[in-house]
């Protein structure tokens with residue numbers, strides 16, 4: 001199918017984008033990599049009167065070290081560019097590990113980091129990574145600039161905290177901390193398919209070897225990416241052990257999530273996947289954090 005007719009604008013600056021957004025309001029759509037938006041338009045599920053192409057806008061595609069040692073990724077950084085970036089691999093290894101799971105190489109060549117987050121598909125990998133790492137996004141709009149934590153950004157099914165007239169400009173990832181380790185795992189029918197369930201886990205151990213922080217984010221288990229709070233509670237303050245990790249997996253699969261069935265997986269299968277993947281991801285994350293895993297409870 002072909003999209004409905006639309007007017008095409010190609011601004012050079014963020015200021016021009018904001019001006020066009022203010023002029024056209026909800027008649028306009030921003031075009032980043034187009035990997036989600038264009039199919040939606042071709043199916044006529046979206047029929048924007050005006051398409052504002054971000055691809056010529058200057059200053060949105062840089063990858064920089066942040067002042068605090070973390071990472072700043074421009075919204076228009078291609079997923080493939082982030083995947084190949086030595087700085088991303090050094091500063092945010094969890095993101096580098098996860099990017100190959102996002103769609104297919106051809107899609108990652110065009111798809112952007114900002115477009116992926118703004119699209120807020122509950123099956124997407126990157127929102128879960130942002131949640132697990134406590135990242136934030138910067139947005140600019142008619143009232144200036146603001147920063148939104150990942151926990152507040154994903155509001156529901158394909159929903160974000162972006163307001164009318166706002167543009168996501170940058171993603172800010174915190175620096176790695178001493179004693180930290182992360183891992184990403186997912187199960188999909190074929191590599192490149194959307195996952196039936198995925199897990200991004202980030203743990204921090206204190207010098208005494210106890211778990212100080214555990215952020216476990218799941219995707220494809222509800223209307224938006226979510227943190228498994230009850231699973232984390234099984235670990236924080238404890239010495240990491242196979243028993244604690246087993247309990248965390250059980251809590252994630254049976255208490256934290258309320259998944260739906262679809263043509264790809266039943267509710268029971270999604271709960272099973274979450275249980276197993278959380279256990280495996282946590283085991284890998286603690287190992288990478290250099291934590292010695294005991295057998296039983298501490």
Ligand SMILES: Cc1cc2nc3c(=O)[nH]c(=O)nc-3n(C[C@H](O)[C@H](O)[C@H](O)COP(=O)(O)OP(=O)(O)OC[C@H]3O[C@@H](n4cnc5c(N)ncnc54)[C@H](O)[C@@H]3O)c2cc1C
Nearest residue numbers: 030032033034035036037103111112115116118124125168
């Ligand atoms: C076959 C296929 C398989 C896929 N598999 C996966 C997968 O396994 N995992 C996964 O995560 N994704 C998957 N995707 C989606 C892919 O990652 C897209 O790249 C991504 O969802 C959207 O990024 P984009 O840059 O193409 O954004 P676009 O399609 O251009 O835009 C998406 C939405 O975000 C808005 N938007 C874009 N940029 C901004 C901005 N800077 N500020 C505010 N709003 C903005 C647009 O207006 C639009 O509403 C798949 C896509 C396809 C076609």
